[in-house]
Amino acid sequence: MNLLVTGSIGIDTVKTPFGVREDCLGGSVVYFSMAASFFTPVRFVGVVGEDCPFDLKEVFLGRDVDLAGLEVRKGSKTFRWAGTYHEDINERTTDNVELNVLAEAPPKIPAQFQDSKYVFLANTHPGLQIELLGQMSEPKLVVADTMNLWIENEPAALKGLLAKIDGLVLNDSEAKLLTGKQNLLTAAKDIIKMGPSFVVVKKGEHGTLLVTDDGDFFVLPAYPTEDVKDPTGAGDTFAGGMMGYLAGQESCPKTKCAIRQSIAYGTAAASLAIEDFSLNRWQKAGMVDIERRFKQLRTMIQF
């Protein structure tokens, strides 16, 4: 089934203990689409400036990613992000952010994308997420990401968004900030009361917590790879694997079992992506590797 994603496209400069990559391709919609495209056709919506050095057709060559929603905006500049990961690679410092085109009007959702059944609203201003969602005619499963900036500065808009979505994906620190609760399970349950029927709390190297509105919870550790080179995009890759799997199911994508499996697929995809810079890992890895790691995840938690 069709999966639509809206989000950022970025020119990233990333420093990690394992090297530096200047002006490489990044952004939530990019990481998401690559991972999701192993599972289902992806409808890509995002905007760059005319300075964008990347040929996204080339990037997604051979992948089922429809770029009809990619806008190259005249007179605008592409979003830029620079960050440094510390020796403890779970810690990072943001060195530079230039919102550029992201601070302007959002891209239009093309007419032929408006019937999308599966929608992922990557992190941006919750008002924009609502506006983008409003352009969909009959979405079946809508999941959004958010961040501390909107939790702190746009609580009313975020509240409006939460009432309209099926699932929310966010970090552990964001879940605590949103609810004022230090216990993650309590925090996730509080978020459920705000609207979504499920919440996925991403804990980085510590894995993921899922809480659903029927009181079920699921905890999955991250795959403990020794070969972490660049964690940038791990969360969006996770979301891409998760939503891609759900959209690829013929029926009942909202069952407990399907959501749990989707989280394992997202975890598997993210564990691969962080083993190289930018999207480089996908030059050598594909669905076979995702499936292998999915099975390893199952084996490593069995008792």
Add this chain to the structure above:
Amino acid sequence: MNLLVTGSIGIDTVKTPFGVREDCLGGSVVYFSMAASFFTPVRFVGVVGEDCPFDLKEVFLGRDVDLAGLEVRKGSKTFRWAGTYHEDINERTTDNVELNVLAEAPPKIPAQFQDSKYVFLANTHPGLQIELLGQMSEPKLVVADTMNLWIENEPAALKGLLAKIDGLVLNDSEAKLLTGKQNLLTAAKDIIKMGPSFVVVKKGEHGTLLVTDDGDFFVLPAYPTEDVKDPTGAGDTFAGGMMGYLAGQESCPKTKCAIRQSIAYGTAAASLAIEDFSLNRWQKAGMVDIERRFKQLRTMIQF
């Protein structure tokens, strides 16, 4: 089978966001023995001063804990610890430590305990751990705990200990400190090279990582209880559940499957213990509750 444990007995003063308990019973051998006693007979070895206000016979009434190794030392004072847990209950500050009797000679292992097959050496000076282990005639499975103090100040003695034990249990920060490796899987593999055939890395609320000398690894999340009142002794309760289960097995306690299951039992026991101060949770909880949580752990990770 007989399980022997040596460790500390303490008078604890604990502050958490949920209350304060002054001069309550604590110490590694106490927490360990209570949890282990649900699985197997426990041989308790520890020393207190003559000021000790606790009647340990009363504490372990109805539990199969042999206190023949409990020494009440004349003229000495009992170990004291005081700590404050923060709003994020995973963070704590040590307010006061008085080693007292722990800084003196260790207790003697009673003659009738020296044939113990299962031995847990709770955290103390690694030289003492070696000395205590030397009093055992033919242990079958020896597991030790350690801490940053010994890693930093007694590396030679610790190295000697690691060559003599089957398993090491330690925190994530300690595993990183011991090996100089930031990646936990790499760190655990490096520890295996130092001697133990398995390493259990405790990650607090994030669960546990097991690495064995045949290259296997196992990751188990913590049970996400909402009702954490006092995490003191969680690690020792975990070790008690783990070692208790292993010692309770008729055969093959070192198999991959048995060690994985033992970690799940340790996790189940610890998740209960932290729901009240000191040993109070065990006034209302027992093996039925441990078994229930063991099964819930299995359910919550299934996909």
